[in-house]
Amino acid sequence: MNIWDQMRRGLRASLVLVVMGLLAPSAWAQPPAIAAAANIKFALDEIAAEFQQQTGQQVRISYGSSGNFVAQIRHGAPFELFLSADHKYLQQLSQDGVAITAPQLYASGKLALVTPKNSPISLDPELQGIKQALAQGQIKRFTIANPEHAPYGERAQEVLEHYGLWQPMESFLILGENASQAAQFAISGSTQAGIVALSLAKAPQFAAKANILELPESYHQPLTQYMSLLPNAGDTAKAFYQFILSDKAQTIFKHYGFAVPESGKP
Incomplete structure (x- = not known):
């Protein structure tokens, strides 16, 4: 040569x-990391699949409690988009100096009273069946998400307080680390009943194993859910943010029992 x-x-x-x-x-770039409240898991999984089908782009979603995600983001977790179960957690990040975008309402959630299939406990909006079951010793364990860092747990506590059940029930409470774990406790037989996210109770894998009653929203603060882009958000995360506000995504949210914002409202 x-x-x-x-x-x-x-x-x-x-x-x-x-x-x-x-x-x-x-x-070689990884899909963007998304932090999302556990109660939207089934809806957001469908939305992410639809997003991938339409755009060819993928996202990596981690589900958990909103309060725990705030702590992770404060310590530098590389999330690009945060879908919270409550407005206050985004406010906390903003007050901490994290340069998030203005919080955007994407859905409003609801609570459900749940017992395992074949449970003898009757379900009613005034929780009379729960009171009776408690008095008769039928309830040994009752589940909600942990109110300290899960908004759905906070709202469940408000409902129990309204009906005078918080103190009588407190020693029987099994707290889920997040909304999803509380729902699993409620239908698995680990507990006799629970107040959980309606969106999780309506998912096929839960609904087939549970008796479900949607609770009125009158006796707890609204479960308005907001999202913000985080400082390192890239183009795919920004596109996914916009897709979550699309008619297709909003239809999926409604299927799982969420109310969705009117078009154009923050």
């Missing part, structure tokens, strides 16, 4: 390395 052939081969190899270097960021 003469010197010119060697130079040509060396040049081709260099060009390949340059092209690989240019492609690497996009080819």
Whole structure:
């Protein structure tokens, strides 16, 4: 091989390395990390699948309690979008100096009173059946999400307080780490009853195993759910944010029992 052939081969190899270097960021980039309240899991999984089908883009979603996500974001967790179960957690981030976008309402949730299938406990909006079951010793364990960092637990506590059941029930409470765990406790037989997110109770894998009663919203603060883009949000996270506000996504939310904002309202 003469010197010119060697130079040509060396040049081709260099060009390949340059092209690989240019492609690497996009080819190897991970989908954006999304933090989402546990109560929207089934709805958001469907929305993410629809987003991928329409755009070819993927997102990585972590589900948990809103309060725990705030702590993670404060400590530098690389989330690009945060879908909270409550406005106050986004306010906390803003007050901490995290440069989030203005909170955007994406859905409003509801609570459900739930017992396992074949439970003898009757369900009614005034919780009379729960009071009777408690008095008769039928309830040994009752579940809600942890009120300290889960908005659905806070609202469940408000309902129990309204009906004078918080103190009588307190020693029987099994607290879920988040809304999803509370729903699992309620239908698995681990507890005799619980107050959980309606959106989770309506999911097929839960609904088939549970008796479900939607509770009136009169006796607790609204479960208005907001989202914000975080400082390192990239194009895919921004596109997913917009897709969540689309008619298609809002239809999916409604299927799981959420109310959705009127078009154009923050």
